[in-house]
Amino acid sequence: MEKKALKLPQEPPSENPNKSASLKSATIKILLIGDEPNILRTLRRNLIGRGYDVSIALDDMESYDIASKITPDLFVLNLDFTLVNVDGLEICARLRKMSESPMIVLSAMGSDNIKIQALDHGADDYLVMPFSMDEFLARVRSSLRRWLDFKTSDVKSDRYILIRDLLIDTNARQVTIRKEPVRLTPTEYDLLIYLARRLDKVITHRELLHAVWGNEYGDEREYLRVFVSQLRHKIEQDPLKPVYLLTEPGIGYRLASEN
Numbered sequence: 001m002e003k004k005a006l007k008l009p010q011e012p013p014s015e016n017p018n019k020s021a022s023l024k025s026a027t028i029k030i031l032l033i034g035d036e037p038n039i040l041r042t043l044r045r046n047l048i049g050r051g052y053d054v055s056i057a058l059d060d061m062e063s064y065d066i067a068s069k070i071t072p073d074l075f076v077l078n079l080d081f082t083l084v085n086v087d088g089l090e091i092c093a094r095l096r097k098m099s100e101s102p103m104i105v106l107s108a109m110g111s112d113n114i115k116i117q118a119l120d121h122g123a124d125d126y127l128v129m130p131f132s133m134d135e136f137l138a139r140v141r142s143s144l145r146r147w148l149d150f151k152t153s154d155v156k157s158d159r160y161i162l163i164r165d166l167l168i169d170t171n172a173r174q175v176t177i178r179k180e181p182v183r184l185t186p187t188e189y190d191l192l193i194y195l196a197r198r199l200d201k202v203i204t205h206r207e208l209l210h211a212v213w214g215n216e217y218g219d220e221r222e223y224l225r226v227f228v229s230q231l232r233h234k235i236e237q238d239p240l241k242p243v244y245l246l247t248e249p250g251i252g253y254r255l256a257s258e259n
Contacts, residue, residue, distance in 0.1 A: 028144060029053045029070055033063045033091065034078030034106070039129075043076065046133055047140070060086045060094075067098055074143055075103040079118065080129075089121045096122025100186055102143040106131075112222050119226040124187050125213070126220075135216075142214035150186040161196050163257055166235060166244060168196055177235045184234065187212065191227050192235075195245070195255035204252040228253060 030052050032040055040056055047054045055070060057063035059081075067075070075095055079088035092105060102124040107114065110128040118126050125139055150173070161168040165178045173189055175182045184192065190212045195203060205224055209217040217223070228247075232239040243259045 027053065028074070029055065029072045030074045030076060030140070031055050031057060031063065031066055031070070031072040032076045032078075033057045035059065035081050035083040036078060039078060039106075042133075043136070046137065050137070052140075059084045060091050063091055064094065064098065067095060071099070072101055073147055074101060074140065075099075076140075077103060077105050077123070079105055079107040079114075080109070089117060092118060092121040092123055096185070102147050102186070104139055104143055115222050116226055119223060120230075122185075124185075125223075138216050142216055145214065146190065146212070147186060150190070161193075163196065163199065163244065163255065164259070168193060175235075182234050184231075188227055188231055188234070191224075192231060192245075192255075195253065199255055199257050202248045202252055202254045208252060224253070 028051075030047055032043055032047075032054060033056075034040055035058055044054050044056060055066050055072070057066050063077075066072075077088060077092060077095070079092075081088055088105075088107075092103065095103065103122060104125045104127060105118045105123040106127050106129055107118070108129045115126045125143060127136060127139055159169060159171045161170065167176045169175075170193065175184055175189070175192065191208065194208065194211050203211075205221050206218045208224055209220060213220070213223065228245060229239070232242050232245055235244055236242045244256060246254050246256050248254060
């Protein structure tokens with residue numbers, strides 16, 4: 001099927017309400033992906049107004065091309081393509097293979113099933129439309145805060161954490177299991193290290209969501225289910241019978257020092 005060419009509506013240049021924004025925010029690159037021009041225009045205007053460097057991709061191939069050239073610090077992907085014949089979840093999965101940068105997925109569909117699919121395909125956050133701009137910008141700040149912390153984290157004195165066959169190098173942010181390297185996304189690593197620093201302690205769902213995603217989160221238990229499952233597939237010999245990352249039903253999770 002031939003893709004329909006899209007054009008964004010023209011908009012007058014808006015004044016920056018945050019002219020005193022630091023150079024740090026001006027260097028943060030955000031890639032917006034979708035084919036709904038009005039949504040893209042609104043998001044772009046608000047992000048640019050807060051000092052971010054914003055690019056737009058209108059379909060899958062353009063998103064891959066831009067991502068490979070500018071290395072975004074954040075992806076914002078609208079799953080609900082209507083004007084071009086592309087699969088938003090496939091874009092999500094491919095971008096995750098290309099980059100570790102956080103990804104916020106937008107969709108009018110709010111079922112747990114589609115949220116879990118998006119998280120399984122590589123999204124870090126999921127926002128149901130319609131949403132307030134304040135909520136969207138809060139999610140952007142939270143995602144970027146975690147990403148910048150991941151890239152610029154200070155060296156810790158307890159560099160190595162050894163839990164049986166699981167070794168975490170906190171300086172290099174590298175993980176090995178049974179002497180084999182494990183590739184974790186930043187969110188997976190943040191979840192694992194939070195539990196590892198509180199070994200054998202039961203951590204509630206709400207505390208984990210606050211610690212890993214930010215104070216704006218607390219009820220998104222499906223996030224934890226997906227990322228805990230992903231971690232188990234990477235560090236457990238049998239993900240269905242975990243011996244490291246244990247579930248405390250109705251409460252939360254703990255990382256166990258002993259089998």
